Amino acid sequence: MMLQALYTLAREKGWLEDPDYEEHSVHFLLRVDDEGRPLSLESTVDEQGRAKALRIPRLPRRTSGVSAGLLVDNAKYILGLGDPEKENPERLKQCMESFQERVTELAQATGDEGVRAVLRFLEARDQWLSRLLSWRPREEWGGDEYIAFIYLPDEVRCVHEREPVRAWWRATREREEQQGEASRVRCLITGELAPPARLHPAVKNVPGGQSSGTSLVSFNEESFCSHGLEQGSNAPVSRAAAEGYTTALNWLLARAEGRRYRHGVALGNSAVTVFWTRTETGFEDILTSLFEAPDAQRAMELASSPLRGLEPADLDTTPFYAVTLSGNNARLVVRDWLEATVGDIKRNVLRYFADLKLAGNADQPIPLWMLLKAVDPPGRAELPPLLGTRLLSAALRGHPFPRELLAAALQRLRVPPRDGDPAWNLRTRVSLIKATLSRLPRSGLPSLEVSVSLDEKNTAVPYLLGRLFAVLERLQYAALGQTNTTLRDRYFGSAMAHPAIVFPQLLRLSNHHASKADEKGRWLERLKDQICAGLPARTFPTTLGLEDQGLFAVGYYHQRHRFFEGRTANSEPTAA
Numbered sequence: 001m002m003l004q005a006l007y008t009l010a011r012e013k014g015w016l017e018d019p020d021y022e023e024h025s026v027h028f029l030l031r032v033d034d035e036g037r038p039l040s041l042e043s044t045v046d047e048q049g050r051a052k053a054l055r056i057p058r059l060p061r062r063t064s065g066v067s068a069g070l071l072v073d074n075a076k077y078i079l080g081l082g083d084p085e086k087e088n089p090e091r092l093k094q095c096m097e098s099f100q101e102r103v104t105e106l107a108q109a110t111g112d113e114g115v116r117a118v119l120r121f122l123e124a125r126d127q128w129l130s131r132l133l134s135w136r137p138r139e140e141w142g143g144d145e146y147i148a149f150i151y152l153p154d155e156v157r158c159v160h161e162r163e164p165v166r167a168w169w170r171a172t173r174e175r176e177e178q179q180g181e182a183s184r185v186r187c188l189i190t191g192e193l194a195p196p197a198r199l200h201p202a203v204k205n206v207p208g209g210q211s212s213g214t215s216l217v218s219f220n221e222e223s224f225c226s227h228g229l230e231q232g233s234n235a236p237v238s239r240a241a242a243e244g245y246t247t248a249l250n251w252l253l254a255r256a257e258g259r260r261y262r263h264g265v266a267l268g269n270s271a272v273t274v275f276w277t278r279t280e281t282g283f284e285d286i287l288t289s290l291f292e293a294p295d296a297q298r299a300m301e302l303a304s305s306p307l308r309g310l311e312p313a314d315l316d317t318t319p320f321y322a323v324t325l326s327g328n329n330a331r332l333v334v335r336d337w338l339e340a341t342v343g344d345i346k347r348n349v350l351r352y353f354a355d356l357k358l359a360g361n362a363d364q365p366i367p368l369w370m371l372l373k374a375v376d377p378p379g380r381a382e383l384p385p386l387l388g389t390r391l392l393s394a395a396l397r398g399h400p401f402p403r404e405l406l407a408a409a410l411q412r413l414r415v416p417p418r419d420g421d422p423a424w425n426l427r428t429r430v431s432l433i434k435a436t437l438s439r440l441p442r443s444g445l446p447s448l449e450v451s452v453s454l455d456e457k458n459t460a461v462p463y464l465l466g467r468l469f470a471v472l473e474r475l476q477y478a479a480l481g482q483t484n485t486t487l488r489d490r491y492f493g494s495a496m497a498h499p500a501i502v503f504p505q506l507l508r509l510s511n512h513h514a515s516k517a518d519e520k521g522r523w524l525e526r527l528k529d530q531i532c533a534g535l536p537a538r539t540f541p542t543t544l545g546l547e548d549q550g551l552f553a554v555g556y557y558h559q560r561h562r563f564f565e566g567r568t569a570n571s572e573p574t575a576a
Contacts, residue, residue: 002337003189003237003245005321009276010244013251019240020170022058022247025051026072027145030132033152034113036120038128041135048258054148057160057169058243061199062212063330066091068099070106070169071118071160072148075141079125079132082143096125110164114151118159121149177239185236189245194238198231201246205253205261207270208385209327216249216332217242252276253325265291267388268372271326271335278319283342290349291368291392316343322396324389335389338396348398355435359453359561360427368392374428375408400439401432403546409433410549414493430557433550440547450551454558459534461541462548465503466555468531469495471524472510474563478521479513496552499540 010016015023029042044052057070068077075081077099080092100122107115121128149159159165177195184193202213219231226234232242252274256262263284264274275284324336353365372388390402409429417425437450451458458464473487487506495502514525544552 001339002321002323002334003241005276005278005319005339006245006248007189007241008278010248010251012279013248015247015251016240016244018055019243020058020166020173021055022243023053023251024056024059024072025146026054026056026148027051028147029150029158030078030121030147031150031152032117032121034117034120036117036122036124036128038121038131039152041132050255051146054158055161056146056148057165058173058201061202066094066098068095068102070102071115071165072146072158073099074143075145075147076143078122078147079129079141081138081141087143096122106165106168110168112162112164114149114154114159114162115165117151118149183233185233187236187238187241189237189241192238194240196232196236197239197242198233200232200237200242203246203249203253203325203332205250205255206325206327206332207266207268207272208329209332210330214327214330214332216246216334218331248276249274249325259288259292261288263288265368265392267324267368267385267392271324271385271389273322273324273336273389273392275320275322277321277342281315281318281342283315283318283320283345287345287349290353290365316341316346318342320345324392326385335385336393338393340396344398345396348396351398352395352435355438356431357452358427358431358434359558359565366428366431368395370424370428371432374425375405375412375432377408377411394439401436403436406433406436406546406550409436410496410546410553413553414496416489416492426557430553433553437547437550437554450554451558454562458555460551460555461535462544462551463555464531464534465495465499465540465544466552466557467559468503468528468535469506469552470556470559470563471528471531472506472513473560475510475513475517475521475524475528478518478524479516492556496544496549498543500542503540 027043027045029044031039031042033039046052054072056072059069059073060067076087076092077095080096082092100119103115103119103122106112107119150157151159151162154162179195183195185196186192187194187196200215200217203209203216204211204213206214217232217235217237219225219234224234225231252261252263253272254262260266261272261274263276264272265288266272275287277283318341320338320340320342322336322338323334326333326335356366356371368391371391387402387404387408391405393399394401409432413426413429434450454467455463469487469492476483476487491502491506495506510525510528514521517524541548
C-alpha cells in the first residue's frame with residue numbers, strides 16, 4: 001500500500017507525464033556560442049542559497065562507479081572541479097571523459113547544433129577553464145554544483161530541452177526498456193505486465209543514509225536472491241512505478257520553505273516521518289508546522305479550524321498517509337507506516353497537544369524536537385530512533401505513549417540540572433510525563449487524575465509527596481537563599497523512588513530551615529502542615545512504581561509553578 005500511495009501521488013502531481021525527465025536543482029547555466037566559447041556563467045542560486053529546479057534528463061543511479069548524466073551534471077563531470085583534498089585526479093579525469101563520450105554519442109546521433117556547440121566546448125575545455133575560473137575562482141567550487149548549457153541562439157532554453165535531444169533520449173530509454181521485454185512480469189505496484197526495473201532510483205535526504213542516496217528495494221548479494229532471479233527481478237516493479245514512488249519520496253523529503261523537509265518532521269537526527277494526503281489539501285503544511293511549531297499559536301488555530309466547520313466536511317474523509325524512514329548506509333529502513341483519514345489525524349493530534357498541556361505552557365504546544373531533546377540520555381548522542389517513532393505514532397494514532405519515554409523522562413529528572421541547561425527542560429519533561437499518565441486508561445492501566453495546573457483537591461499520595469518536596473525545597477531557599485546544592489540536587493531522585501527513606505530526614509531538616517526563615521517561612525510551614533494533613537497516618541511508602549513516580553513529578557512541578565505564579569488570596573493556606 002505504501003508504494004501504491006506514493007506512486008499515486010507522483011501520478012496526480014503530473015511527474016510521470018514526462019517520465020524521461022526529472023526535477024533537479026541546477027546551480028549554474030553555462031552559455032556557449034557556435035564555436036563552444038563560453039560567454040557567461042549565470043548562477044541560479046537565490047538569497048536563501050536555493051538553486052533553481054529544472055527538468056533535466058533522468059540522472060543515472062551512481063554508486064562507486066563513474067556514470068555521467070546527459071548534458072547536465074555536476075562540476076566534477078563537466079569541468080573536473082572538486083575539493084582537491086577529497087577528489088582523486090584520475091577519477092575526475094574519468095568523470096570528464098564519461099560526460100564527453102555521452103555528448104559525442106548524442107551529437108553524432110542527432111547532429112543538433114546546440115549539442116555540437118557543447119561538444120566543441122568540452123573538446124577545448126582546458127583552453128576555456130581559465131576564463132571560467134575568472135568568473136568563479138577554483139576555491140569556490142565544491143564539485144557538487146550542477147551545470148546546464150544554453151546555446152546562444154536559444155537565449156533561455158537549455159540544450160537538454162531541444163527537441164532532437166528529447167527525441168533521442170526518449171528513444172534510448174525505450175530501447176533500454178525493450179531489452180528486458182523477454183522477462184516481463186506483473187508489477188507489484190500497478191498490476192500491469194512490464195519488464196522489472198533492475199535498479200531503483202535513489203532516495204535522498206534520509207537521516208543515516210548515504211549522501212548519494214539510499215535504496216528501498218535492492219539486492220546486491222547472491223544470498224538476497226532466489227529462484228535464479230537477479231537484483232530487481234526479486235521484487236518486480238516496473239521502471240515507471242519505481243521512478244514514480246522514488247520521485248514522490250524525494251519530493252516529500254526535499255528541503256523547502258525554510259524547513260529541513262517539505263512535508264516531514266525530524267525524529268532526532270536518525271529518522272524522519274513524512275506526510276501526504278490523497279488529494280492536495282494543505283493539511284500536510286499545517287501538520288508539519290504544528291509539530292515543528294515555528295508559529296505555535298497560528299498553527300493551533302489552523303489545526304483546529306477544520307473542526308469548527310470552516311472547511312468542507314469532505315476534507316475529513318480524505319485519505320492521509322505517513323511513513324517513518326531512516327537510513328542504514330545504502331539501505332532504507334521503513335520504521336512505521338500509517339494510513340488513516342484527515343479527520344482521524346486532526347482529532348488525535350489535538351488530543352495529543354491537550355494531553356501535553358501544563359501550567360506554564362498551556363497556550364503553547366511543545367515542538368516534537370523539544371520533547372525528544374528533553375529526554376536525550378546524558379552522555380549519549382540521542383534517543384534510539386525507534387522511541388521517537390513510537391512517540392509520533394502515538395500522537396497520530398491516539399495510542400498510549402511508550403512506557404520507555406516515561407522512564408526516560410524520570411531518569412532525566414533524577415539528574416541534577418547543570419549550568420547551561422535550557423530553562424524549558426523541567427517543564428517539557430513533566431509535560432511528557434503528564435501526557436503519558438493521562439493516556440494510561442487507554443492502555444488498560446488504572447486511571448490517574450492529572451490536571452493541567454495545581455489540583456489542591458488531589459489526595460493521591462505520590463502527588464501530595466511531590467507537592468511536599470517542592471515546599472521543603474522552597475523552605476530551604478527562604479532560609480538559606482541561593483546555595484550550591486539544593487534539596488532537588490541531592491534528594492529528588494531518592495525522594496521520588498523511596499519516600500520512606502528520605503522524607504523523615506527532610507522533615508527534620510525543614511524545622512531547622514523554618515527557624516531561620518522570615519515571615520515567608522512561616523507561610524511555607526503552614527502549607528507543609530496542610531499537605532501533610534492529607535497524607536495517611538501510617539508511614540511514608542517504601543517505594544513508588546514508575547507511574548506513581550510520574551505523579552510525584554507532576555505534583556512537584558505544579559506546586560513549584562504555583563510559587564512562581566505568586567500567592568493569591570485564595571491559594572494561601574489557612575492556619576492549621
